[in-house]
Amino acid sequence: MHKFIKEAALSIGFDACGIARAEALTEDAAFLQQWLAEGKQGEMGYLARNFEKRTDPRLMVPGCKSVVVVLLNYYNDKTQPAAAPLIAKYAWSATDYHQVLKQKLLELEHKITAAYGAECVNSDYQHSFVDSAPVLERRWAQRAGLGWIGKHTQLIATGIGSYCFIGVLMLTVETEYDEAVPDRCGKCTRCIDACPTKALTGRSMDARRCISYQTIEYKKKVEPEFQSLLTGRALGCDICADVCPWNKKWARQHQHPELAPVEAIGRWTLADWQQMTPDVFGKTFKSSAIQRAGFRKLKENIDIVTENKQSTS
Numbered sequence: 001m002h003k004f005i006k007e008a009a010l011s012i013g014f015d016a017c018g019i020a021r022a023e024a025l026t027e028d029a030a031f032l033q034q035w036l037a038e039g040k041q042g043e044m045g046y047l048a049r050n051f052e053k054r055t056d057p058r059l060m061v062p063g064c065k066s067v068v069v070v071l072l073n074y075y076n077d078k079t080q081p082a083a084a085p086l087i088a089k090y091a092w093s094a095t096d097y098h099q100v101l102k103q104k105l106l107e108l109e110h111k112i113t114a115a116y117g118a119e120c121v122n123s124d125y126q127h128s129f130v131d132s133a134p135v136l137e138r139r140w141a142q143r144a145g146l147g148w149i150g151k152h153t154q155l156i157a158t159g160i161g162s163y164c165f166i167g168v169l170m171l172t173v174e175t176e177y178d179e180a181v182p183d184r185c186g187k188c189t190r191c192i193d194a195c196p197t198k199a200l201t202g203r204s205m206d207a208r209r210c211i212s213y214q215t216i217e218y219k220k221k222v223e224p225e226f227q228s229l230l231t232g233r234a235l236g237c238d239i240c241a242d243v244c245p246w247n248k249k250w251a252r253q254h255q256h257p258e259l260a261p262v263e264a265i266g267r268w269t270l271a272d273w274q275q276m277t278p279d280v281f282g283k284t285f286k287s288s289a290i291q292r293a294g295f296r297k298l299k300e301n302i303d304i305v306t307e308n309k310q311s312t313s
Contacts, residue, residue, distance in 0.1 A: 001116060002176035005068060008111040012104050013256065014070040014167075015160055018144030018178040022057045022064045022170065028139055029055035035204065042208040044217055054134035061127045063172040069137070069144040070108070071155075072101060073254040075163035076261060083270045085305045088212065088236025089163060091289045093259040098289070100258045101130040101167040109169060120173050129168040137166040145178030152191035152240035153205045156184070161247040184246070191240035196229040200240065211237035215301050216293045227304050234273070234301040235293055262288055270309075273302050 002019060009017035032055065035041070053060040057067055074090055074097065090097065105128045113120050121127050129135045138155040142148050147157035154162040158181060192200045199209035207213045214222045215235050222230065231239070241247055264272070264284050276284075281295040290298065 001173070004115060005108075005112060005175070009068075009070050009108055012107045012111075013072075013258075014104060014108075015073045015164065015254075016071040016146050016157060018069050018141065018146045019175060020067045020069065020140055020143035020145075020180075021174075021177045022067050024056040024058075025136060025139055026055075028136055031204075040204070040206045040208060042213055042218065044207065044213075050134040054136060057135070057140075057170055060133065060135065061122050061125045061170040061172075063122050064127070064170045065174045066171040066177070067140050067144065068108075068169040068171060069141045069146060070101075070105065070167045070169070071141065071146060071157055071160060071164040072097070072104070072167070072256065072259075073160050073164050073252070074256075074259055075161065075251045075254055077253050078261065078266050080266060081269045083232075083309060084268060085234030085270065085273050085302045086232045087234065087265050087290070088238050090165070091236055092261040092265055093288065094262045095258060095260075095287050096289045096291070097165050097259065098130050098132070099287075100256075101165055102128065105130070105167045105169055112169075112171070116173065120171050122170075122172050127170040129170075130165070135168050137168055140168060141166055143180045145181055148181045148183045148185070149203075150191065150244065150246070151185050151189065151203060152195075152200060152244065153203070154241065156244070156246050157250075159250055161250040162241050162244060163247065163251055188245060190243045190245065194239050194243045196231055196239065197226050211239070216297070219297065221300055222304055228308060230301070230305055230308065232305055232309070234305050235290060235298055262290075270306065274306060276302075 006017045057064045076089055076092055080086060109121060138149050141155045147155050150156045156162045157164050197209040197211060199206050211230060211233050214226050278295045285291055
């Protein structure tokens with residue numbers, strides 16, 4: 001069954017697949033509890049909800065015995081016009097990655113149940129996840145032998161790097177399990193050193209200081225102390241990933257037609273972004289993950305980036 005699942009995942013189009021035994025994540029629970037107590041989640045209040053379920057998949061899905069983790073490479077080597085406000089790589093695709101992964105996970109589930117029976121999943125509960133529930137995806141990916149969590153707090157997938165989406169499928173049957181991957185960051189601190197806002201500290205991140213949080217999750221205007229530190233980024237940030245030696249070694253252009261980019265991102269100049277109207281935004285990014293930020297927030301970020309450029313020119 002172990003071999004079947006991994007081969008099925010690859011046949012569907014995932015770039016990697018691993019399986020871990022479902023059990024309580026006691027160390028992560030202690031870390032998360034302290035992290036939340038320090039308020040480092042900012043306005044992402046959902047991270048404090050369903051705490052017990054977040055750290056034990058057996059409470060999330062009754063009967064869960066195995067956690068199947070899949071990866072989908074999203075790295076693209078395309079660039080934006082000079083001076084254009086920067087959009088993080090994860091948001092380039094015209095189709096929201098959540099929908100792409102959910103569909104592929106459903107295909108994987110159907111292959112598994114067709115071969116081994118409907119009892120492989122608990123159909124009374126949600127058991128397939130893509131950033132949609134209290135699941136510690138990166139930790140499960142590490143436990144499933146797919147990579148390790150770097151000092152930038154992202155998964156560094158062996159042979160792929162950290163530009164990958166993570167999907168999780170919880171099964172109610174046991175199988176063989178992959179071995180967890182040990183940390184390979186060593187003494188390197190390039191991601192920590194490169195972060196303009198100093199959001200990274202050791203193995204932790206203060207989300208409130210993260211450019212991605214400030215430009216997407218934070219619904220108010222980017223805090224004044226961070227506005228001059230956006231370094232041209234209007235939605236999300238790839239700085240810590242871009243400087244990672246493992247990404248320089250492993251990151252390759254993805255081969256997924258489903259993640260074809262919004263052409264405008266690679267074509268629009270600063271003027272195009274500045275002149276963008278709500279109607280143009282809606283039509284251009286109608287199915288994109290960029291919709292998550294919304295027109296007002298994105299336009300606000302673009303104005304800040306523009307002001308920064310003007311003040312330094």
